[in-house]
Amino acid sequence: xxxxxxxxxxxxxxxxxxxxxxxxxxxxxxxxxxxxxxxxxxxxxxxxxxxxxxxxxxxxxxxxxxxxxxxxxxxxxxxxxxxxxxxxxxxxxxxxxxxxxxxxxxxxxxxxxxxxxxxxxxxxxxxxxxxxxxxxxxxxxxxxxxxxxxxxxxxxxxxxxxxxxxxxxxxxxxxxxxxxxxxxxxxxxxxxxxxxxxxxxxxxx
Amino acid sequence: xxxxxxxxxxxxxxxxxxxxxxxxxxxxxxxxxxxxxxxxxxxxxxxxxxxxxxxxxxxxxxxxxxxxxxxxxxxxxxxxxxxxxxxxxxxxxxxxxxxxxxxxxxxxxxxxxxxxxxxxxxxxxxxxxxxxxxxxxxxxxxxxxxxxxxxxxxxxxxxxxxxxxxxxxxxxxxxxxxxxxxxxxxxxxxxxxxxxxxxxxxxxx
Amino acid sequence: xxxxxxxxxxxxxxxxxxxxxxxxxxxxxxxxxxxxxxxxxxxxxxxxxxxxxxxxxxxxxxxxxxxxxxxxxxxxxxxxxxxxxxxxxxxxxxxxxxxxxxxxxxxxxxxxxxxxxxxxxxxxxxxxxxxxxxxxxxxxxxxxxxxxxxxxxxxxxxxxxxxxxxxxxxxxxxxxxxxxxxxxxxxxxxxxxxxxxxxxxxxxx
Amino acid sequence: xxxxxxxxxxxxxxxxxxxxxxxxxxxxxxxxxxxxxxxxxxxxxxxxxxxxxxxxxxxxxxxxxxxxxxxxxxxxxxxxxxxxxxxxxxxxxxxxxxxxxxxxxxxxxxxxxxxxxxxxxxxxxxxxxxxxxxxxxxxxxxxxxxxxxxxxxxxxxxxxxxxxxxxxxxxxxxxxxxxxxxxxxxxxxxxxxxxxxxxxxxxxx
DNA sequence: TATGAATGAGATTTCATTCAT
DNA sequence: CATGAATGAAATCTCATTCAT
Numbered sequence: 001x002x003x004x005x006x007x008x009x010x011x012x013x014x015x016x017x018x019x020x021x022x023x024x025x026x027x028x029x030x031x032x033x034x035x036x037x038x039x040x041x042x043x044x045x046x047x048x049x050x051x052x053x054x055x056x057x058x059x060x061x062x063x064x065x066x067x068x069x070x071x072x073x074x075x076x077x078x079x080x081x082x083x084x085x086x087x088x089x090x091x092x093x094x095x096x097x098x099x100x101x102x103x104x105x106x107x108x109x110x111x112x113x114x115x116x117x118x119x120x121x122x123x124x125x126x127x128x129x130x131x132x133x134x135x136x137x138x139x140x141x142x143x144x145x146x147x148x149x150x151x152x153x154x155x156x157x158x159x160x161x162x163x164x165x166x167x168x169x170x171x172x173x174x175x176x177x178x179x180x181x182x183x184x185x186x187x188x189x190x191x192x193x194x195x196x197x198x199x200x201x202x203x204x205x
Numbered sequence: 206x207x208x209x210x211x212x213x214x215x216x217x218x219x220x221x222x223x224x225x226x227x228x229x230x231x232x233x234x235x236x237x238x239x240x241x242x243x244x245x246x247x248x249x250x251x252x253x254x255x256x257x258x259x260x261x262x263x264x265x266x267x268x269x270x271x272x273x274x275x276x277x278x279x280x281x282x283x284x285x286x287x288x289x290x291x292x293x294x295x296x297x298x299x300x301x302x303x304x305x306x307x308x309x310x311x312x313x314x315x316x317x318x319x320x321x322x323x324x325x326x327x328x329x330x331x332x333x334x335x336x337x338x339x340x341x342x343x344x345x346x347x348x349x350x351x352x353x354x355x356x357x358x359x360x361x362x363x364x365x366x367x368x369x370x371x372x373x374x375x376x377x378x379x380x381x382x383x384x385x386x387x388x389x390x391x392x393x394x395x396x397x398x399x400x401x402x403x404x405x406x407x408x409x410x
Numbered sequence: 411x412x413x414x415x416x417x418x419x420x421x422x423x424x425x426x427x428x429x430x431x432x433x434x435x436x437x438x439x440x441x442x443x444x445x446x447x448x449x450x451x452x453x454x455x456x457x458x459x460x461x462x463x464x465x466x467x468x469x470x471x472x473x474x475x476x477x478x479x480x481x482x483x484x485x486x487x488x489x490x491x492x493x494x495x496x497x498x499x500x501x502x503x504x505x506x507x508x509x510x511x512x513x514x515x516x517x518x519x520x521x522x523x524x525x526x527x528x529x530x531x532x533x534x535x536x537x538x539x540x541x542x543x544x545x546x547x548x549x550x551x552x553x554x555x556x557x558x559x560x561x562x563x564x565x566x567x568x569x570x571x572x573x574x575x576x577x578x579x580x581x582x583x584x585x586x587x588x589x590x591x592x593x594x595x596x597x598x599x600x601x602x603x604x605x606x607x608x609x610x611x612x613x614x615x
Numbered sequence: 616x617x618x619x620x621x622x623x624x625x626x627x628x629x630x631x632x633x634x635x636x637x638x639x640x641x642x643x644x645x646x647x648x649x650x651x652x653x654x655x656x657x658x659x660x661x662x663x664x665x666x667x668x669x670x671x672x673x674x675x676x677x678x679x680x681x682x683x684x685x686x687x688x689x690x691x692x693x694x695x696x697x698x699x700x701x702x703x704x705x706x707x708x709x710x711x712x713x714x715x716x717x718x719x720x721x722x723x724x725x726x727x728x729x730x731x732x733x734x735x736x737x738x739x740x741x742x743x744x745x746x747x748x749x750x751x752x753x754x755x756x757x758x759x760x761x762x763x764x765x766x767x768x769x770x771x772x773x774x775x776x777x778x779x780x781x782x783x784x785x786x787x788x789x790x791x792x793x794x795x796x797x798x799x800x801x802x803x804x805x806x807x808x809x810x811x812x813x814x815x816x817x818x819x820x
Numbered sequence: 821t822a823t824g825a826a827t828g829a830g831a832t833t834t835c836a837t838t839c840a841t
Numbered sequence: 842c843a844t845g846a847a848t849g850a851a852a853t854c855t856c857a858t859t860c861a862t
Binding site (some may be wrong): 432434435525526562563565567568571572575576581583584593596597599600603604607608 | 637639640701703731756769772773776777780784788789798801802804805808809812813814
Binding site (some may be wrong): 250 | 842843844845
């Protein structure tokens, strides 16, 4: 069997098993025997169970991080004074994210809910953190227009969390990409409206 | 050692272990030896590992379900025509829920995040389902006032989910009950506003 | 099977296997199946492979350390000015040691040569160190009688090493306890003579 | 890469690994990857793991055996009647041995302590045996001068053992060749004296 | 002159569970 | 009321070795 064939088959079978059982409960025996190989093969092609998980998951993570960092890098050069603009931005991001996520449907499902015990169990948290830091920038610019108000840090974190949850929820409840896009638009809209209305609190002790 | 003493100690130590490791990774050996007993004791007092988990968790679940069903039973007798009333209702429910949840802090943490692999891994989903069915009733009453509109089922499910997530997030980010109550109020407010604004969609194909 | 029976059989079979293969290469599978049990039994009765090794070995180590510390504690109260006395002392110690060692023949063989990889791999070194520190005391008293001389530290360590090697050699070349005692006496005598003649060096830089 | 280059690198990396982990625990993967090759290469250049070990070790063994056999061959033609001569002889041998051993420091360390499990695990024993047979010749000549005395075979073996141990001890406790030579001289002197004093026993049953 | 793929047998360890007492 | 002994199945991982290319 050629290099790519076995390795690819291993990754494919691993994806299936991780999706079904989660990282911790996934069985290397099952994965390798499904692939027509023996457990040792995993240790030839990958470092170990975590290495295999990485092979399943890494490309999609890179894609996601690249999309987000590039998006927010562009943002920095834009003008945030207009509400409408921000909305458009989010719509565009939403589409890109839905595309990315549905292009990597299984992997994203795994990352959202099946990575417990692996070296990647905090990926979702790190995405939330990334979003939170970007949302903080926006919120602080926004706060300048409202003297006597300041950013509500709990709400900031919660809303960033909700933003990510929205995609997790989308993924696990709507397998169709087109319908997903229809669903996510009002949710993003809702998020922005809510952000505007609730991100600031009175500036008191 | 009397019946109750050993049983109670077992439940107490199990709670600690489940919270730390989650159901699947929790070790009965650890639990029983922490309790000054041996593994066999679990099988005397309970059915098996799942039975022990149930003993840790069941009372709080009952409390939660009772609170919710009673709350919604009361609701049914009330008049939903006024927005303000609904808001007050939710504030009251929020307080009751925060109290219940923080009275059972550890167990709720376990149910939210550590039940994977147990027979109770879908408890949170069933709570969401309960909420969703109640929210549907409200939404349908609300829809009657807007001809040409119908309930957006995806949004209904999503918002019910968010409602539950809000408490999960609260629990894992705010250990202080008073601050928790302060945090949850704007969130509930936000939920209702969002519900009003986004739960209906145009009645077309 | 009663407690002691299985545990004792496990220890007995482990002793045989460790003696044959050494700690690292010894197979728990072999040990347990020889004992008519399964590998899990080791983990019930002992902590792990090292724990099993400890159970095989610990008693003899304690005996050895006790013998040595008690012997040297007695020494401290005695008068070291006479050569002959010291010799007698060593003869007596030699006999006690031979007895102890031949009472625990297999275990001592294991400790001397088969403990590599275990938590006890340095036991022999620690015995040498104990001896060295006692020999140093003797050597320094001895040095006082020879102005311009000092203790040769390399020789001190080497001779302490040789002292222990003597017993290791004895054990692996003479299985008969009586003949062993006959062999060890001239060796001990030789050790003392050599000690007297070579432990001091000229006190120069 | 040319034949010799790869082969030499393999031997070099193997030396390092054997020294660190010992034969049994040494990993061919580690060795070959350190050498920039793959495991298969070992089986191309050498028979197997033991063959590789041999390549690391054989030259030094040959050197040692050659040195010893040549030394003792010369001896045979000399006159042993004078004590002083013998001493000088040993001093000269000591220097040659120290040179040889420190020229092959790593390999000798491996042979002394890391060959367990390999086909060469008895090399040290065979050196001892060689020495013992030579010492026996000397001892028997010596015995002729003392009617009623005979060679103490146990002592003969033990002293031959000690002779080799001396070099092992030297190697592992003194990395500096010059200091090593200083240390070994009194030890060799001690050995000869001891030999003279203890190699004979009374000729009775 | 090597590589790269893969095996297969082994290792230790963990664990829920059972059951006679 | 609970123990203590033991199982059996599974887990991950390591490794020397083979062999077609």
